[in-house]
Amino acid sequence: MEPHYRVRIYLLTALILFGFGSLLTRLHSFQIERKEHFQAQVPGSRIVTVREPGIRGNITDRNGVELARNLRNYEVSFNLDEIYRAYRRQHDDAPSIDRITNESGLQRKKTEKDIAKVVNDWTVGRLKELGLDKSYNESALRVHYRTHGGLVPFTYRADLTYEEFAKFAEHNLELPGVTIRTKPQREYPYGALASHVIGFVKQWEKKDITDAEKREFNHYVGDERGEMGIEGTMDKHLRGISAKTQVVMDEKGAIISSFPESNPRAGSNVQLTLDARIQLLAENVLRENIGRGAAVVMDVNTGEVLAMASVPDYDLNSFVPSITAKQFAAYNANPFKPFTNRCLSGFAPGSTFKLPTAISGAMKGLATNSFSCSPGYIKFGNHSVGCWLYNQRKGNHGTLGLSKAIQQSCNPYFNKMANAVTPRGMAEGFTLVGFGQKTGIELPNEEPGLIPGNKEWKARNPNATVTPVENAFLSIGQGYAMATPLQLCAMVSCIANGGKYYSPRIVKRVVADDGEIVVNDTPKLKVDITEAGVKPSDLDLIRKGMWMAVNEAGGTAGKVKIPNIEVAAKTGTAQTIDRGKKSHNAWVVSFAPFDKPKYAVCVLVQNGGSGGAVAGPLANMIYQGIFGQENEGIRLRLFPQTEFAGNDKRYEAEDMILPENFLSTIQATPADDGESGDEADTTAPESVSSSAKPTAPKPTITEEAEAEGLIPRAKPVRGRRR
Known part of the structure; x- marks a missing residue:
């Protein structure tokens, strides 16, 4: 074959490969990188499946005195995926942040969505206008999103008054990705009374979610777990039965309606022998x-x-x-x-x-x-x-x-x-x-x-x-x-x-x-x-x-x-x-x-x-x-x-001077003539002692989440409102 024909074939092949490469790059951009952005542009409603925890049973004494019960608590939570999608519908780009990770002993820089900035710009700003905002842990929010994505709502506030709850409900349609609900919160009305007997509960953890539940639910809220005391040993009885709700959302992420497939049910009540x-x-x-x-x-x-x-x-x-x-x-x-x-x-x-x-x-x-x-x-x-x-x-x-x-x-x-x-x-x-x-x-x-x-x-x-x-x-x-x-x-x-x-x-x-x-x-x-x-x-x-x-x-x-x-x-x-x-x-x-x-x-x-x-x-x-x-x-x-x-x-x-009027008159008694503890020339091991050491409690601990080496970008990503 003539040399100049070969050159033409090579050029044609290079052009075809370049064209396919460009096409694949654009397909990846549209179908992978910007998938959520384009999905958000599609009009129409969608159904989201939500898991709600059951209501924990009460613990009472033998006479019905409540030692552990549930209070009605008003809570505001963020669905971070919904908020992010709502933000992207109004912005060409989203802010990002660099995070330093340690993998196999090597430090690497990884770029990820700055979900905290999105929430602050898009949601918290609106809440501030309504007088319903509150400071929160941004690092904890980033860690939560990195861990759970949109599967688990992020609790923003759990201290609402009824008036604030009503105001949230009034403006709920203006706040895509923001959910308000009543949530039972454990209360021990007598404080430290019988603390070693009653025990306490801890928040559920990521490991509690099964793979089947991840496939079944778009949003997941788990059950508190008993830790220590009766809360721990009777946990299987005290835990309530969870509920499943189908929530219909419009294209903007606002809730149109909800259809409970099942309602949360209360767990069993445990009556103690204690008086x-x-x-x-x-x-x-x-x-x-x-x-x-x-x-x-x-x-x-x-x-x-x-x-x-x-x-x-x-x-x-x-x-x-x-x-x-x-x-x-x-x-x-x-x-x-x-x-x-x-x-x-x-x-x-x-x-x-x-x-x-x-x-x-x-x-x-x-x-x-x-x-x-x-x-x-x-x-x-x-x-x-x-x-x-x-x-x-x-x-x-x-x-x-x-x-x-x-x-x-x-x-x-x-x-x-x-x-x-x-x-x-x-x-x-x-x-x-x-x-x-x-x-x-x-x-x-x-x-x-x-x-x-x-x-x-x-x-x-x-x-x-x-x-x-x-x-x-x-x-x-x-x-x-x-x-x-x-x-x-x-x-x-x-x-x-x-x-x-x-x-x-x-x-x-x-x-x-x-x-x-x-x-x-x-x-x-x-x-x-x-x-x-x-x-x-x-x-x-x-x-x-x-x-x-x-x-x-x-x-x-x-x-x-x-x-x-x-x-x-x-x-x-x-x-x-x-x-x-x-x-x-x-x-x-x-x-x-x-x-x-x-x-x-x-x-x-x-x-x-x-x-x-x-x-x-x-x-x-x-x-x-x-x-x-x-x-x-x-x-x-x-x-x-x-x-x-x-x-x-x-x-x-x-x-040990007995009070003179401790319920009734105390009868005087002679001085004690009992054993002094020095009868045997032996000394017992140190108290508290046994062959088995008590298991340390493992509560849910509230603390500042580590920033994990976050490096804010020098120049913010440009965005424009439509």
Whole structure:
């Protein structure tokens, strides 16, 4: 072929390729880059599918007092895609911004739409003219759009008054992409009251949206999720049923009409066993007298928890709708752990463990045996366990029976009984009444405690054996022994009611929105210990000893005594390490009335003196409040609680001065002669302690979103209004 023909063919080929390249470039520009712009020019309406969350159920106490409920909240949200499309209908170009990203360790510059400028120019400007604008976090809006696009509306305002809501509704057609709606917002009307029991909710997250939902909905609003407490454990019942709505929009993005395919439905209501007035009583008895501790009140005949107080605590409303980063950091920085529910945390129980030791002895037929306290201590190799009487240089108790040993809280008696029972028998007896295992109460982060020799202990220590000294320490609640206030209260309830161990429960019933009973109000009888070898007469001996501890001279629990009601109790004082220093846990476990038991009360004071001198008066005040309301017509107050930060002060007998007019006249009682906590030369691990650390809460945190290296353009992109 001639050379000049070849040149012509090459030129023709180049022209064709250039033409196709130009065509493809223009097609990409029209169909990809400017697709939204041209779609916006097409007249006519379109249908958008919206998901709306269900309405969360309420949480009430046993008497119907609302502890968690929903308020009607007026909210303004932006559909950022709609706003962007409306902006592009009036502008040839849209503003953009450069963002520095870090990919595989390399910094790169990426150009993206400046959605914040679009919103400010197109929407917020109009709201300002109407007097409805409010400052907002532009960085958060950019991050939201980058993450969700138009699928999830951006909440602009959630604090509208009804008048502002009405004004928004009046001008809604002038504000494309702006949606106003009523949205339920969680409220805790009593603030910090029962915060460890109720818990809080957190906002839903992107990961909650399934792929199927992304395909089904153009706009998605998720459900709040329960976090901590009953909000968390009962979340599947409390969550409502979501709704689906078809929204018709005109070519300008304004809403023409909406057709709900289904309406949002409320979740179930959860009724707790708590009595809000007794709960507030218990909390304030702790708050006004100690820095850290717990109190549990139970119905001995059903296992229902009437109060579960733990201090320090936190304000539930701090998490509505989300907690600030500053406030959350302050909670976490508090060394006294306000998120820890001490009622479910393991502590060295001290002499309160003489009661399950007595039960273990009764199972082996030893309840009627006598053991000698002489000479006032027992030697186990290099270890010795002394009686408090001997340690105070007052001699020893001589030979005692079970009731007297409980009244006097004699260490050698129970040391000898424990080793007569054997470590295996002790583990069986303690397990029978709920120690060394979770009770199964409907709350998160419950700790099992620790009982040397039981199944869980052997699983962690397969080659270890329980020595006589470790078994002796277990009998008086020292050494490795750990128990929670709830476990101790449930055990005392079992003793009080004649041997029936009811699993503690905090949920009374769950009722669906249509009235269907989802969870029935049924006591959970776990075991009757009289069928395991414990005779009713053995329990009578244990109860008599507890009665003597309160009502007879020489008892360790005299300060629990109240007028006109006979109370039975057992005190305990455990050596421990608290914040790196030697300390004591002060305990009292009790029940009343003695002849027809109804209530069990367990009180723990961290860094307290002796159980009788420090925890005893607190139980006294709780009983006075309960029976004052029940028998004397006194109505316990109910009001919002502020949060209590706690302290690590040492509390002694002189700090526990009973108010002279606390509901009724206080009967004077002799000074406490109980154990000092120095009977055994052993120290328990630091409280709060257990093999499992409580899970930290994971709330929704409101904070300034990172700007992520945004670089505004030096020259704004030109645009013109049509």
